[in-house]
Amino acid sequence: MMHAPVRRKRRLRLTAGAAALMAASAVAIALPAAQAAPQGGGAHGGGRTVDLQVLAINDLHGALEPPTGSGGRVTHEHPDGTTTELTAGGVEYLATGLRDARRGHGRSVTVAAGDLVGATPLLSGLFHDEPTIEALNQLEMDVAGVGNHEFDEGWEELVRLQEGGCHPEDGCYVEGREFGGADFPYLAANVVHEDTGRPVLPPYTVQDLGGGVRVGFIGVTLEGTAGIVTQEGIEGLEFRDEVETINRYTRELRRRGVNAVVALIHEGGYPASPAYNHDCDAGGAAGLSGPIVDIARRTDAGVDALVTGHTHQPYVCTLPDPAGRERLVTSAASNGRLFTELNMEYDRRTRDVVRASVEGTNRVVHRDQPAARDLTELIAFWNALAAPVANAPIGWISEDIRGRGAGTPEFPMGDLIADAQLAHARELDPEADLALMNPGGVRADLTYAASGAEGDGVVTYGEGFTVQPFSNTVNLLSLTGEQLLTVLREQVSGVNEEAPKILQPSAGLAYTLDLTRSGADRVVAESVTVNGEPLDPAATYRVAVNSFLAGGGDGFPTLAEGADPLVGNDDMAVLAAYLGANSSAQAPLAAPAADRITIVQ
Structure with a gap:
């Protein structure tokens, strides 16, 4: 009906x-x-x-169904x-x-x-x-x-x-x-x-x-x-x-x-x-x-x-x-x-x-109170239309993979997305060096516990979309080492000085973020390494970012100066492909350690 x-x-x-x-x-x-x-x-x-x-x-943010993970919890303080x-x-x-x-x-x-x-x-x-x-x-x-x-x-x-x-x-x-x-x-x-x-x-x-x-x-x-x-x-x-x-x-x-x-x-x-x-x-x-x-x-x-x-x-x-x-x-x-x-x-x-x-x-908004029947019916109507897409499994995980709710500058879900984007970038260009993901683009956790008809650890397309819903493309661009250092410093300076936006790094990029310092100096220049080697200011690096960042979004104007641009696939499709290639029911994916940025505070 x-x-x-x-x-x-x-x-x-x-x-x-x-x-x-x-x-x-x-x-x-x-x-x-x-x-x-x-x-x-x-x-x-x-x-x-x-x-x-x-x-x-x-x-x-369209959270019609009860949100999962940290996005579905509040903290109550006792006397x-x-x-x-x-x-x-x-x-x-x-x-x-x-x-x-x-x-x-x-x-x-x-x-x-x-x-x-x-x-x-x-x-x-x-x-x-x-x-x-x-x-x-x-x-x-x-x-x-x-x-x-x-x-x-x-x-x-x-x-x-x-x-x-x-x-x-x-x-x-x-x-x-x-x-x-x-x-x-x-x-x-x-x-x-x-x-x-x-x-x-x-x-x-x-x-x-x-x-x-x-x-x-x-x-x-x-x-x-x-x-x-x-x-x-x-x-x-x-x-x-x-x-x-x-x-x-x-x-x-x-x-x-x-x-x-x-x-x-x-x-x-x-x-x-x-x-x-x-x-x-x-x-x-x-x-x-x-x-x-x-x-x-x-x-x-x-x-x-x-x-x-x-x-x-x-x-x-x-x-x-x-x-x-x-x-x-x-x-x-x-x-x-x-x-x-x-x-x-x-x-x-x-x-x-x-x-x-x-x-x-x-x-x-407690969940032990009665649900409003008219809203339940509305959700059921749209769920029936969405089900063929939403319920398709795209991967398996062995534990919760926390997003921004982890409460740390670097978090596992951000690293996972960056790794997926680097893998896709290397399909486009084998010389791709690293990927960077904006933290605001990570909208939720991936939770291990079953929801709906899925089994524990199964990641559905709908769950992946909840994490990354913007339909950006994964783009490749070339930056000099000097430009890459500037990008890292833009995380904690300029428009981002008061409220830093820490880009989530793929495997291969590592550096120290010293929070006892101020402004751009919080990124310790001599600590930056790419694939185990010190950053070379004169070298050229191929960097994968989503199309939003490639346009200089979130206060990263230097990314908009990148050369030799190459446009890849939709970011959600990239995440789904990575989960499919790197996990199975027998070998589910664990959360990344989120240890690529060394924090000093």
């Missing part, structure tokens, strides 16, 4: 721009009472103030300081959690801070993320800001996800079933056409919640998006400063009589603790670091809360606004493992949020 996408009645909202468009709780953080608005009479409901709830997610790892996530359970949280709240808005799609598992990625948009519709998403991954397939594809219609190349996936698009507005305030300066999607939306209660939401992605997405899809676009953009539209909303404003910002920070329920403010100013700290301190004091993302971290912190008043800044990790619940009072007279009333809590 054909499953039809569920549509809901939209709330009345005013839009602006191009298209006019059971929970375990963390520490609840409230702002100081001294910041309360002037008092003047009112019980909740019919008085001066009314209750308002905002539920927020970020960085879902004595010890921690426990909890399994979490899956939109069937996220739907239940959100619906339970809304119960009893007459004025509730569900929002997101970007990267809902892009870098998605096969179940969504195979169908250009239509399944995720349909799931978000059923989750009753009200408004979402864009993130960098919303541009993975280009801005025109993002517009299609908003407006609906079958894919321009693949068409409709089931006869008579046309994709309806997002029931919620995507916001892209700082993403504009270079020739006109107009946003590609609305910059903000105003949610009319009845009784004169109106709340504005402004959505921005990080200004550096252009450096971390494929250039072809964003040609002709400009990504403007986050703070300047938010402040501009906050003033515009104020002129329209909308004083209650929430910013959805796809940029984030790094909390002092990885625990979702850690008291972020316990360490004072040291509780949160990263780009969002400066953004928060410069963002118009008229913005009442900042919902953030991008760094995949969990936090509910207070940071001062330009007027010196504390303001909540939140993030709900990634993959639908958490959602943030914000509760606040709205003052009818000032038409603004009572800042002192704002409380925030990160809640776990």
Whole structure:
């Protein structure tokens, strides 16, 4: 029986721009009472103030099914300081959690801070993320800001996800079933056409919640998006400063009589603790670091809360606004493992949020709560279409092969991908010397435990796609030894100095990373060896990288200067071929030791 996408009645909202468009709780953080608005009479409901709830997610990345490995766990901190790892996530359970949280709240808005799609598992990625948009519709998403991954397939594809219609190349996936698009507005305030300066999607939306209660939401992605997405899809676009953009539209909303404003910002920070329920403010100013700290301190004091993302971290912190008043800044990790619940009072007279009333809590999406039946049915529908591709075995492993969740600069899954790419490069050119893989391109672990119908240790195409979903090609290029050293130094300098991006090396490349040093000097030049020999600055090396890195992505401009380029196969096909050639049921592949980079700290 054909499953039809569920549509809901939209709330009345005013839009602006191009298209006019059971929970375990963390520490609840409230702002100081001294910041309360002037008092003047009112019980909740019919008085001066009314209750308002905002539920927020970020960085879902199409994780419709419960994510596996480190991407499906959160850290719970106990009062004595010890921690426990909890399994979490899956939109069937996220739907239940959100619906339970809304119960009893007459004025509730569900929002997101970007990267809902892009870098998605096969179940969504195979169908250009239509399944995720349909799931978000059923989750009753009200408004979402864009993130960098919303541009993975280009801005025109993002517009299609908003407006609906079958894919321009693949068409409709089931006869008579046309994709309806997002029931919620995507916001892209700082993403504009270079020739006109107009946003590609609305910059903000105003949610009319009845009784004169109106709340504005402004959505921005990080200004550096252009450096971390494929250039072809964003040609002709400009990504403007986050703070300047938010402040501009906050003033515009104020002129329209909308004083209650929430910013959805796809940029984030790094909390002092990885625990979702850690008291972020316990360490004072040291509780949160990263780009969002400066953004928060410069963002118009008229913005009442900042919902953030991008760094995949969990936090509910207070940071001062330009007027010196504390303001909540939140993030709900990634993959639908958490959602943030914000509760606040709205003052009818000032038409603004009572800042002192704002409380925030990160809640776990537990898997022992009932699954939402409508989401279970939606997943089953798309799984049936994906099964012939997703369930095909491509290799065998003897243990978990950890990705970025390993918590170390070099990790086993990154080395495995680099080894696969070097093997493919040597089929193209026997003189290939090494391969480098960007860490952000490794999206998950390969887990040994069986899932679905597979056996323990079997790696399916769907699991491989979840690890590496971008459909880049493996490219070969020539670099001098001097250029190769520059590339290694770009990992920890330039745009990557504050948040290093450590390229995952293939076998044959080795060097020392001295974290006691600063800047480019953290890569110890005299320690670099290629195939056991010291790096020769004057020699030429053949280096394999994916097409994203070959274009200078992730802050590696020197790679774009490589000579004698040669384009190879799709990176997922390369990984599948390597697993097939180097593993079997009788001789499964073990995790690489991840010892090619010597860390000094």
